[in-house]
Amino acid sequence: MASLVDDDPRIIEFDVRTDEMLVNMGPQHPSTHGVLRLVLRTDGEVVSEVEPHIGYLHRSAEKIGENITHRQFIPYTDRMDYLAAMNMNLGWALTVEKLMKYQVSEKARHLRVLIAELNRIASHLVGMGAYGLDLGTFSPFLYAFREREKILDLFEEACGARLTYSYITVGGLTADLPPGWLQKCEAFLDQFEPIIKEYHALLTTNAIFVKRTANIGVMSRDLAIEYGCSGPVLRGSGVDQDMRRDGEAIYTAMYEGYAFEVAVMKDGHYPRDHEYPAVPADAVLGDCWHRFFVRMLEVVQSMDLVRQAIDRYASCQGPLGDPVKLAEKMPTGDAYLETECPKGQMGFYIVSDGTATPWRARARSSSFSNLAVAHELCRGCLIADVPAIVGSLDIVMGEIDR
């Protein structure tokens, strides 16, 4: 232990006697991504302890879920991760379908993939832009939002809403795509693809950005797993796990036949199916830079998936199928399903007593687990690193507090 103390560069004691200070970062703070409150124990600029306080956005979604039917709960899932509402809808719908042993039509399956992956892009764009804000650069945020707006336009055309869609629902989707939508979507993808290079230039490979994120908030593989981290946070630590590939049958069946490679560093390199900037020399697996980079790679990966889904959906014959009845009874029993949402693995747990209303509806939030690890990452960092670390976890308070 003693040698460790000598070697650890983060532990610097000055001759000057200093006092520790407790500082509230949030709930009203520009870089806490909503109403999160972090209590920092600082000694000058050095943070010795961070304690997150959550619950400012608690809306009792689980309690509400016990009083309405499974399909009526869909809009409440919208308001969990409101940046990836489609994925939330999908998670809940699949969980109910798992309990009901219901299978959607082939066309609905591909449409779900298409919509979910498109929303993943939108969510990662927000995560990327907001991360730029955390590090003090404004413009990438607006560049990201510019593209996200186009995705939202597509969603608006498909389902009428721009943020809380309730589009994917139990037993399928509420409506089929309007005519001409696929062409617009393809046009968007063609236009969007070269723009990713801009993002890489502004953030990923920017020298200051690398300086601020590389080797900061390093999360070891074991730590990530033990805290139940998931999604890009987990893959950023080098754990090769993606529920789209490793999840339960009902979920992986959705992606059957789709070609994609999990965005994770394996054998010292990221998947080589696309061109991407080189990993900077001072980046360490598990640091903020890698978490960010995984998200950037997933944007490209999702674009691929969207293209594949467009092809498949377009070639699918037959009807989309109707969703189940609003008060369709569920069999007695319980079902738990985790899906790969942009922020991580979102798990829904449903306990049914044989009626259409769940006896217990539980949402296992990915950001909740991802944020729980923050105090481990922030030990001994500088104040400026706190937004960098918390931002790299890409949390959404609506999902954490539910």
Add this chain to the structure above:
Amino acid sequence: MEVGVASMVPVIGLLTQPVSVAHYLVVGAILFVCGIVCMAMKRNALGVLMGIELVLNGANVNFVAFASPYLQGEGVRSLGLDGQVIALFVILLAAAEAAVALAITLSFYNNHATVDVDRADDLKG
């Protein structure tokens, strides 16, 4: 207002007369005395330090006054460049002195958790 005019008269005298070295010396004296009183009165080590700065500054005023080519009356030889250079050296040494004094203050603060000079009486580090 009636008193006003009367009381302004010496001020007017000062306003119309060109300044002399003595004017500067008065200012220097006041700064110097303020510094001395500050050193004597303050219990805060940093306050004492500020007193020292004032004292040195008062001395500087005198040096500059004697060196100034403007202020010399007829037949008086100014200190010329010497005064200015001495003032410069005083400023530089004051900066150095401030650094050392700060170091002492800091080490005192480390050991005693106070900057009250009245408690620096135990003759041990």
Add this chain to the structure above:
Amino acid sequence: MRGPEFLEQLEKAVPGAVTGRTLDVVDPWIEVQADRIADVCHWLATASPVRFDSLQCITAVDWCEPDPKKAAKVSWQPHLEMVYHLWSTPARVSLVVKATLPRWKADVPGQLPEIPSVCGVWRGANWHEREVYDLSGVWFTGHPDLRRILCPEDWEGHPLRKDYEMPLEYHGIRGR
């Protein structure tokens, strides 16, 4: 290693802890004695052939006292059901562990039922247990810092209990 062989090993490692198994449902699960949950989890996380190194979720389901009119229809005795969803990263398999708790400790309303904390097994369990304590009212013995997490510290009651009633007012804010 999966299935019965795994259960055998589990039985051997923590004899008597597993009291039931239900395998023919959508999500198969094993039932564990509540006061031995930490032992079982410790074995599952560290020594078992399939290392469940990640705790995904802890849920408490309140099977409440039904009101007298419905009592005839329901099939359960009043109890709290603790559900642990585990995940093994190396083997990519999941496991559901359940434990039954009384709704109140010693059947005295207001006395929270107790279950050993699994924080020592997975540090990530900390917040999950705090949430279950906050919303469902389960006391985790051995938890390093069991406080409310979503509700304010001075909130009364545990909202996810089925018999929970919204307070009439909270610091002058109308509740109902």
Add this chain to the structure above:
Amino acid sequence: MMTGLAMLVDAMVAAPLPVAAINWHSFFFLVFAALACGFAVAVVAADNIVRMALYLVFSLGATAGLFFLAGAEFVGAMQLMIYVGGTLVLLVFGVMLTAQGPFVSLKGSGRDRVVAGVVGAVLLAVLLQAAFSVDAWRAPAQGVVADPSATPIGMALVGLRVDEPAAGSPSPNVRPGYLLPFEIVSVHLLVVLVGAAYLARAKRRKTPRAIEVAASSEPPASRAEHAAIGRDRSRGASVLTGGR
């Protein structure tokens, strides 16, 4: 302030002297002198260390103004840069050491104040007496002598006096300047710099907190050991010990 202005206007109107007779050099001298002295007194009178520092800065700044008026521009700018900058550091330390602490105002005792006041008054009397005792010092200034330039002072510091030729020097109008003192001061400053860096250096110490931070951020060697660390930290570890 309004009263003062009114009085000034009154004085201008009623005074026997026209406004044109005002010596503006003297006027600005009075302004700066009043500022310097006023803020010096304020330094003495203030109790809050940060306010003291602020007043000191104003006083030193006004003194720099006096230097400009006396034709010592270089010294004035130097005063602004170094003296005021040095006070800035004082101020920062004042804030750092006393920001929320109990030392923001350390009041001296009443007896100290009286003694200091008396001594100060006596000293002031003596100095003023000295200032007015020499007639030559009271002779009014002659006005502008030369266009001031920083060149002579710069040359003097590198060893050449161009303003005051010495009689015996080889070149008729050059005499040695201040190279040696300049070098001494340079070395002195260097030593102080090194000393300050030494005192404020970062030093690794094994304080309990440091060890704790190191221990908790250390990635565990193995899963088993990791769990053990976790169990030690939880309070009711008794239930878990059986599982080992």
Add this chain to the structure above:
Amino acid sequence: MADLLINTLGLPGWLGWTITAVVAAVLILNVIAGGALVFIWAERKIAGRIQDRLGPTRTGGKFGWLQSLADGIKLLAKEDLMPEGADGMLFRIAPYVSFCASFCAFICLPFAFDVVGQRLNVGVFFVVAVLGLEVFGVILAGYASASKWSLFGAMREAAQVVSYEVPLGMCVVVPVMLAGSMDLVTIAEKQSGWFTNWYLFHDPFTFVVFWIYVTCAVASVNRAPFDLAEAESELVAGFHTEYSGLRWSFFFMAEYGSMFLVSALAAVLFMGGWNGPIPLATLLGLSEGTGDTAHYLVRLVGLANLMGKATVGVLVMMWIRWTLPRLRIDQVMTTCLKYCTPLAAVMFLGAMLWQIALPGGVIPVLRTPAATVREGWLPGPGGSPPASAKASDVAKVGS
């Protein structure tokens, strides 16, 4: 101007001088306040354009050119809040301290040949010293706000600005050395003629020094990526977290004033000040004093030149701000202490040696007579007997 008033209009001397001083002060004040208005508007438009949006569009008709005025009125009408635990006097005085420092530094900035508030023989020194005082207001604001975020901001600013003064000073000394004067007017005059006479192109060392100066100047006026003192994603708004209304706008005016000032200083020190890239006046025969109209015309062109250069500098700072992420405080200090300071020292040495070896500069062509006269008191390569030459030259300068 004073001469004009006194001699032509027959005003008494004291009135003439007073009016001149007041006019100069008001002009400088207008440069700061009006400049701030324009620059804030420009910043919003530029930020908008960089970020693929329009920026203000409606206020004042086209281009939203009245936006900053509308903002100013809003700020005037805003409630002036002060935290309960604040040190009232210091809290109130802090914005004015910052603003005054920024204002004072303008006094000896030459806008054109003799369009200068007060020509000082230690002009450069004065500007740098006074600019350093701006940090004072920030520290006071941070301390007096009784907010921890403000205190953090103030401490960062103190550490940063005090550190960056060192390399900044070294950079500034290089043109001073080349011109042989600390007078800004003289320094700019020495660079008259073609743009090749600018100290920026004088030799490779000065070229590097210029970029170090740019870095340090951006840092010393607290602009991104060095805006640690107000880092909104970390410290909410740093030292001005608790400020609102007019006081807050004073900080802003001080910031924009300083930005303009360091840009103008860069123009004077390295880019010929009011001298355009082409000696237009000389080519057209409109040299100083050939006639009143020409005289004023030349001044006006000079003014436009300097303003243009300074504005470009400010715009570049905005461009940087809207492009780059913010550095961390330790990285800011590293940049200063490990890179800028040693580099500036080496470049200073290099420029000095270059001056001794090749006093003419790297591009000797296109030299106009005005610039060929160089001070002889730095020993030239010819090994001329220095002592007497020096002394006589210096005597000429000094008298």
